[in-house]
Amino acid sequence: xxxxxxxxxxxxxxxxxxxxxxxxxxxxxxxxxxxxxxxxxxxxxxxxxxxxxxxxxxxxxxxxxxxxxxxxxxxxxxxxxxxxxxxxxxxxxxxxxxxxxxxxxxxxxxxxxxxxxxxxxxxxxxxxxxxxxxxxxxxxxxxxxxxxxxxxxxxxxxxxxxxxxxxxxxx
Numbered sequence: 460x461x462x463x464x465x466x467x468x469x470x471x472x473x474x475x476x477x478x479x480x481x482x483x484x485x486x487x488x489x490x491x492x493x494x495x496x497x498x499x500x501x502x503x504x505x506x507x508x509x510x511x512x513x514x515x516x517x518x519x520x521x522x523x524x525x526x527x528x529x530x531x532x533x534x535x536x537x538x539x540x541x542x543x544x545x546x547x548x549x550x551x552x553x554x555x556x557x558x559x560x561x562x563x564x565x566x567x568x569x570x571x572x573x574x575x576x577x578x579x580x581x582x583x584x585x586x587x588x589x590x591x592x593x594x595x596x597x598x599x600x601x602x603x604x605x606x607x608x609x610x611x612x613x614x615x616x617x618x619x620x621x622x623x624x625x626x627x628x629x630x
Contacts, residue, residue, distance in 0.1 A: 466568040469493070469543070472553075474562065482558035484565075486551045488514065488543035497540045497601040498609070505533040505555050512549030516541045538601045564594045585623060588616020 462474045469492040475483040494517070507514070509529045516523050516531070518539040525531060533539050543549040555561045567590040575583050591598060591613040600609035 464565050464569040465572050466565055467492075467495070467572060472565055474565075475552075477558060477562050480558075481554050481556045482561045483552070483554045485510070486553050488512070488549040488551070490543055490546050490548060492542040492544065494542050495540050496609075497538050499536055499538045499599050499601055499606060500533075500555075501596060501599060502535050503555050503557060503559060503561070503597065504535055505553060507531050507533075507554075508552040510550040510552060512543060512547045513545040514541055514549050514551055515544045538604075538606075560594050560597045564590070564597045567594070582619065582623060585616050585619040588613045588619065589621065592617035 464472045464474070466472055469489040471487045472484040473487075475485060477483075497517070507525070507530065509525045509527050511527060513527075514525045514529075516525060516533075516539060518533065518537060523531075524544075571583060571586045571590065574586070591600060595610075599606050600613060602609040602612055
């Protein structure tokens with residue numbers, strides 16, 4: 460069942476299993492990644508096991524560097540983000556329960572990344588806004604500590620994407 464998705468220029472996911480109870484992926488983070496957007500999952504729990512390297516996780520005002528063998532959980536509703544700030548590749552086993560639309564979310568990120576790399580993505584931010592609005596039960600951005608502000612920005616971006624699509628432009 461493994462399918463590799465390139466969801467950013469520094470991160471890939473191999474889907475290991477996608478069942479009714481959980482989505483399990485192996486995530487690979489290239490060295491010296493950048494911080495992704497802070498976000499939360501309203502009703503999903505994420506469990507991680509670091510298989511190789513070191514994963515940096517920011518949750519609230521706390522930043523932790525999880526090394527090989529570390530296991531940790533991000534509870535539903537907790538604002539967080541993670542990336543590889545180290546010098547070597549980081550590989551993580553990542554389980555999301557319940558899966559809801561997580562697979563579709565990751566596939567959407569991969570599509571945005573593919574379009575950006577090929578030069579076909581006219582507006583990456585608008586596409587991300589639309590994807591976020593379409594997957595609201597799975598992913599909510601948090602801007603300046605506020606999920607409401609993050610959601611407002613995504614509504615604006617989603618509106619831009621829909622207008623671009625209705626005028627025949629790729630969004």
